Amino acid sequence: xxxxxxxxxxxxxxxxxxxxxxxxxxxxxxxxxxxxxxxxxxxxxxxxxxxxxxxxxxxxxxxxxxxxxxxxxxxxxxxxxxxxxxxxxxxxxxxxxxxxxxxxxxxxxxxxxxxxxxxxxxxxxxxxxxxxxxxxxxxxxxxxxxxxxxxxxxxxxxxxxxxxxxxxxxxxxxxxxxxxxxxxxxxxxxxxxxxxxxxxxxxxxxxxxxxxxxxxxxxxxxxxxxxxxxxxxxxxxxxxxxxxxxxxxxxxxxxxxxxxxxxxxxxxxxxxxxxxxxxxxxxxxxxxxxxxxxxxxxxxxxxxxxxxxxxxxxxxxxxxxxxxxxxxxxxxxxxxxxxxxxxxxxxxxxxx
Amino acid sequence: xxxxxxxxxxxxxxxxxxxxxxxxxxxxxxxxxxxxxxxxxxxxxxxxxxxxxxxxxxxxxxxxxxxxxxxxxxxxxxxxxxxxxxxxxxxxxxxxxxxxxxxxxxxxxxxxxxxxxxxxxxxxxxxxxxxxxxxxxxxxxxxxxxxxxxxxxxxxxxxxxxxxxxxxxxxxxxxxxxxxxxxxxxxxxxxxxxxxxxxxxxxxxxxxxxxxxxxxxxxxxxxxxxxxxxxxxxxxxxxxxxxxxxxxxxxxxxxxxxxxxxxxxxxxxxxx
Amino acid sequence: xxxxxxxxxxxxxxxxxxxxxxxxxxxxxxxxxxxxxxxxxxxxxxxxxxxxxxxxxxxxxxxxxxxxxxxxxxxxxxxxxxxxxxxxxxxxxxxxxxxxxxxxxxxxxxxxxxxxxxxxxxxxxxxxxxxxxxxxxxxxxxxxxxxxxxxxxxxxxxxxxxxxxxxxxxxxxxxxxxxxxxxxxxxxxxxxxxxxxxxxxxxxxxxxxxxxxxxxxxxxxxxxxxxxxxxxxxxxxxxxxxxxxxxxxxxxxxxxxxxxxxxxxxxxxxxxxxxxxxxxxxxxx
Numbered sequence: 001x002x003x004x005x006x007x008x009x010x011x012x013x014x015x016x017x018x019x020x021x022x023x024x025x026x027x028x029x030x031x032x033x034x035x036x037x038x039x040x041x042x043x044x045x046x047x048x049x050x051x052x053x054x055x056x057x058x059x060x061x062x063x064x065x066x067x068x069x070x071x072x073x074x075x076x077x078x079x080x081x082x083x084x085x086x087x088x089x090x091x092x093x094x095x096x097x098x099x100x101x102x103x104x105x106x107x108x109x110x111x112x113x114x115x116x117x118x119x120x121x122x123x124x125x126x127x128x129x130x131x132x133x134x135x136x137x138x139x140x141x142x143x144x145x146x147x148x149x150x151x152x153x154x155x156x157x158x159x160x161x162x163x164x165x166x167x168x169x170x171x172x173x174x175x176x177x178x179x180x181x182x183x184x185x186x187x188x189x190x191x192x193x194x195x196x197x198x199x200x201x202x203x204x205x206x207x208x209x210x211x212x213x214x215x216x217x218x219x220x221x222x223x224x225x226x227x228x229x230x231x232x233x234x235x236x237x238x239x240x241x242x243x244x245x246x247x248x249x250x251x252x253x254x255x256x257x258x259x260x261x262x263x264x265x266x267x268x269x270x271x272x273x274x275x276x277x278x279x280x281x282x283x284x285x286x287x288x289x290x291x292x293x294x295x296x297x298x299x300x301x302x303x304x305x306x307x308x309x310x311x312x313x314x315x316x317x318x319x320x321x322x323x324x325x326x327x328x329x330x331x332x333x334x335x336x337x338x339x340x341x342x343x344x345x346x347x348x349x350x351x352x
Numbered sequence: 353x354x355x356x357x358x359x360x361x362x363x364x365x366x367x368x369x370x371x372x373x374x375x376x377x378x379x380x381x382x383x384x385x386x387x388x389x390x391x392x393x394x395x396x397x398x399x400x401x402x403x404x405x406x407x408x409x410x411x412x413x414x415x416x417x418x419x420x421x422x423x424x425x426x427x428x429x430x431x432x433x434x435x436x437x438x439x440x441x442x443x444x445x446x447x448x449x450x451x452x453x454x455x456x457x458x459x460x461x462x463x464x465x466x467x468x469x470x471x472x473x474x475x476x477x478x479x480x481x482x483x484x485x486x487x488x489x490x491x492x493x494x495x496x497x498x499x500x501x502x503x504x505x506x507x508x509x510x511x512x513x514x515x516x517x518x519x520x521x522x523x524x525x526x527x528x529x530x531x532x533x534x535x536x537x538x539x540x541x542x543x544x545x546x547x548x549x550x551x552x553x554x555x556x557x558x559x560x561x562x563x564x565x566x567x568x569x570x571x572x573x574x575x576x577x578x579x580x581x582x583x584x585x586x587x588x589x590x591x592x593x594x595x596x597x598x599x600x601x602x603x604x605x606x607x608x609x610x611x612x613x614x615x616x617x618x619x620x621x622x623x624x
Numbered sequence: 625x626x627x628x629x630x631x632x633x634x635x636x637x638x639x640x641x642x643x644x645x646x647x648x649x650x651x652x653x654x655x656x657x658x659x660x661x662x663x664x665x666x667x668x669x670x671x672x673x674x675x676x677x678x679x680x681x682x683x684x685x686x687x688x689x690x691x692x693x694x695x696x697x698x699x700x701x702x703x704x705x706x707x708x709x710x711x712x713x714x715x716x717x718x719x720x721x722x723x724x725x726x727x728x729x730x731x732x733x734x735x736x737x738x739x740x741x742x743x744x745x746x747x748x749x750x751x752x753x754x755x756x757x758x759x760x761x762x763x764x765x766x767x768x769x770x771x772x773x774x775x776x777x778x779x780x781x782x783x784x785x786x787x788x789x790x791x792x793x794x795x796x797x798x799x800x801x802x803x804x805x806x807x808x809x810x811x812x813x814x815x816x817x818x819x820x821x822x823x824x825x826x827x828x829x830x831x832x833x834x835x836x837x838x839x840x841x842x843x844x845x846x847x848x849x850x851x852x853x854x855x856x857x858x859x860x861x862x863x864x865x866x867x868x869x870x871x872x873x874x875x876x877x878x879x880x881x882x883x884x885x886x887x888x889x890x891x892x893x894x895x896x897x898x899x900x901x902x903x904x905x906x907x908x909x
Contacts, residue, residue, distance in 0.1 A: 373793070481654065564741075585741050
């Protein structure tokens with residue numbers, strides 16, 4: 001277990017820059033998620049950390065150890081592959097024992113550690129099964145056991161849950177988090193699934209085109225997105241274009257004035273930018289809520305019942321559209337074609 | 353994105369081994385091709401110069417000229433024959449389920465596993481027996497040779513066309529039928545056009561396996577009626593010179609051309 | 625299966641079935657029957673039901689020797705082809721440049737289908753006393769007099785390996801294409817050196833390909849005709865030329881039939897044995 005440091009890490013494939021001069025430190029025992037759309041370079045970073053892909057430039061340190069030039073088999077990492085990559089010709093126990101055998105531990109020690117690793121992932125009873133006799137969730141647990149049993153300096157997860165159905169995904173998410181905390185193992189998880197990243201990691205890195213868009217805690221990213229890309233990638237958001245006219249005042253192209261509290265570093269005042277606010281932070285009603293700073297009036301265009309919430313599409317007089325998520329049981333019934341007022345606070349408003 | 357081979361030790365030994373494998377696969381073909389242009393009549397390295405004269409010389413020798421023509425003839429007949437009976441057979445195997453389907457499929461594939469020498473021995477004696485009983489001569493005749501070559505080529509045609517038929521979406525055929533096309537019209541207007549690449553590839557493959565066959569034909573040719581590979585073998589028993597190299601080069605060029613053409617219709621890597 | 629288009633299957637299949645029956649199955653059955661007949665010097669063959677031909681084959685040290693030599697040559701050349709084929713197939717399967725890959729596949733498949741006569745001519749050009757190999761050896765000063773390569777067992781082995789190697793490469797490559805690269809990567813990240821990874825992970829997964837490829841190559845080498853005849857020379861005896869000789873020079877049909885069947889039997893036995901083994905060890909692949 002160790003701190004991981006990436007220094008000016010870069011990967012080019014020919015003229016294509018997959019990862020552009022990236023520096024990042026992952027604290028000992030931290031759970032970091034690399035989040036981004038496919039092709040953003042997140043998997044390349046994971047492969048460079050594991051040694052499967054050579055970095056074009058930059059250095060990688062595990063604690064005090066510089067591993068940049070080391071082949072994967074000399075790095076001491078546990079990598080859980082997207083499709084698990086369990087060896088099909090080996091039993092569960094043989095799969096888990098493989099890494100220990102490579103470290104030339106004695107038989108007794110291997111047996112002991114394999115058993116306790118399988119117990120940790122609740123698969124002790126399936127030790128002699130072959131991978132093809134296991135369900136997807138069980139395979140994923142074996143992959144985890146195989147990765148942690150070698151006591152790696154870092155646990156790397158590549159889209160660990162993408163092959164599973166929604167319910168199992170939630171279950172295993174809990175388990176991975178529990179496991180990671182109890183082992184205190186430095187973990188990096190690559191995913192394109194924002195829910196997965198938000199629920200697993202203590203810190204998130206959002207990547208876009210081989211570069212870091214933003215680093216922060218889950219709530220940082222949600223409440224204070226640094227760019228329109230982050231705001232759109234994590235959660236849903238309404239955006240209106242315009243520009244900042246005062247320290248806390250934004251004027252949209254269509255002439256609305258909104259008060260905001262958060263402005264990203266990239267959105268400089270008086271230049272074209274966007275104001276954003278989340279659908280669930282908006283109150284919808286016939287009358288305005290005077291306690292909130294921002295208001296706008298419009299007509300309900302569409303209503304979609306979503307169970308826990310109801311989604312309203314509201315058309316503004318300027319023909320711009322906003323999405324509102326409100327509780328399923330509104331105080332006053334609202335129908336299509338109704339004139340409504342939307343209200344939200346300045347804290348919930350950000351400029352990117 | 354891959355494990356860079358550069359990072360693996362023993363890379364040089366690995367690449368050298370790959371190179372050596374291809375060297376011994378390709379060396380005889382390259383050597384024969386090279387020598388066919390040598391000026392000196394007796395092969396010696398390095399050559400004293402280059403000439404195309406041996407190709408003309410080869411053509412002037414009856415054995416090679418007739419062998420070439422016979423191989424071409426047999427190859428074309430075997431191609432047509434294997435398509436004519438192989439495509440319907442593939443249609444039956446891919447589109448119908450009936451008792452004994454597996455057995456018939458295995459029987460149609462059997463020429464692939466019976467060694468040429470064994471099959472040649474059996475067919476040769478069979479032909480002589482038929483001649484004894486019916487006075488119909490098959491051994492050392494064109495029809496007899498062609499029958500044997502159709503058998504040789506048939507499994508390739510059936511395999512290629514069956515694979516292609518299985519890949520064709522049945523719904524397209526069913527759509528044609530719901531649009532009013534009868535079974536025969538559907539076959540002619542929809543199914544056959546869709547498997548055309550496999551049919552062409554099956555035909556080309558049939559030609560190639562027929563043209564190069566040596567072991568089976570050995571028993572079925574007669575004096576003065578030799579296929580090209582047999583003419584080459586017979587000549588090689590006496591001498592090796594640029595003339596025979598020129599003949600072999602012709603075969604290399606014909607087969608390479610046929611296979612490159614096949615590759616345009618069906619990827620050769622998927623044939624096996 | 626749903627209703628098919630066109631004529632009934634019996635009509636579609638009967639021409640092909642007829643041709644295969646007349647052109648292979650019936651002759652094979654007849655040959656088996658002939659192998660139980662007796663040879664006679666004036667009538668050539670007399671009706672009988674005897675195993676004498678097989679007994680003669682298996683009791684004569686000469687024929688047993690030829691069979692033994694044939695099997696040994698086939699096994700050695702298959703093994704060499706396997707050793708050379710694995711790296712080549714791996715290289716081919718893991719090649720990412722699509723153009724280079726299809727070019728290399730063509731360079732594998734074209735020689736495979738080139739026919740043995742052309743390849744044999746090539747080896748005679750290369751290995752003869754005045755061949756390219758000797759020319760190079762003399763040029764490099766490694767030898768003053770030409771080394772005898774052609775008409776030796778070594779030459780037969782080289783030529784046979786070259787003939788069966790493309791089959792081996794293609795068989796292995798098709799299995800390797802199905803083994804995803806992540807298995808190799810998983811082994812490496814777990815601490816396996818490439819050599820260990822190959823032995824513990826790749827080789828076991830490649831086993832079905834090794835079996836099918838080796839089987840194919842073994843059968844081809846067992847039945848080789850032109851190579852032993854022309855490259856091995858008159859003293860190098862293998863089964864296939866012997867069968868041909870027995871049939872067309874000695875005219876002993878019953879004995880030739882039984883020899884052909886021995887050849888066939890070795891083939892069939894190895895097919896059955898290996899399919900049983902592969903199925904038991906690896907399930908239905």
